[in-house]
Amino acid sequence: MPLYTSITPEGMLSAKQKQLIAEQVTKLHSEVMGAPPSFVRIIFQTYPAGDGFTAAKEGKLAVLSGQVRMGRSKETKTKMITSLWTLYEKATGASKDQMLVFLADVPATQTMEMGAILPEPGHEAEWLAVHG
Amino acid sequence: MPLYTSITPEGMLSAKQKQLIAEQVTKLHSEVMGAPPSFVRIIFQTYPAGDGFTAAKEGKLAVLSGQVRMGRSKETKTKMITSLWTLYEKATGASKDQMLVFLADVPATQTMEMGAILPEPGHEAEWLAVHG
């Protein structure tokens, strides 16, 4: 964790665009949120054309959501989400009114990687020394 | 935001049914939760027959979940979820024991549309005047 999920219409993103988004989101999350790159997971999901709606009108809706460990300051999360918006808008070419970006908090105590409960934000180094 | 996600077995919903659900959910959310229709996003996802389980038995599970801005009263959310159930049951024709409907809260401060952090519930008009 984090787990970022990108949901776009089929065919919107090329393999190259996905790779670029993965690289940029991973770097950004690591720098702003302080997690090691190995924690950053991204899955690209798609839906068939016609299955996304805004204001009840079909459109090319592009959603980037992140499930992140709870405990960062509001300022940190604002910086993260603002930067995510900018990179996702540029990388996808999605229309501004067809985009949604958000972060949801999950307690670190309810999250496992490498067979171990994740550390609270700020305690990654000790955890990695044992489980990394 | 809200982002509503409908997950049904492949083939359960026609394009007409999806359009109807999108219209009804958008209208309902706007009336009950007070958000402008332009905030209401819906994506229809599917899974192959056989990949949904209840009590470890394969079945035609239909799930409608909404990620909504935090801050509405319990009464408002109860009204919303009860009405969602009724419309989704009618529109999908899903069996009552194969349905799940729920709402999860996300802080408005962690959500972006139109390149801007979303307003708290009740402050949509000011936001739309600037970003809408």
Add this chain to the structure above:
Amino acid sequence: MPLYTSITPEGMLSAKQKQLIAEQVTKLHSEVMGAPPSFVRIIFQTYPAGDGFTAAKEGKLAVLSGQVRMGRSKETKTKMITSLWTLYEKATGASKDQMLVFLADVPATQTMEMGAILPEPGHEAEWLAVHG
């Protein structure tokens, strides 16, 4: 609810493996979290090879997430997630560094099954007597 969602690369899980995971997760959730098996929902989702990333590198990422009713003790949730990890690792054969398992809490008051708001954890028997 709970709603467990398994997300794996296409082709990773056979029908037999999915059935086994469904049985084990349902049994475990019922024993540890105290919910009746009829509440336990599982959906298996997949993504095309190449669309999952860890540390910006493409890999066979396998994610098991559970949306569960809020209100269990930290000890109960720790036991649940630890056991989920063990069963999911064994059942999927996923690499340890390509796995993520987590639980997110949703208020029971915002969740419906059988046309009724779900009970708080510990009050399932009364609810089932009326709605089961």
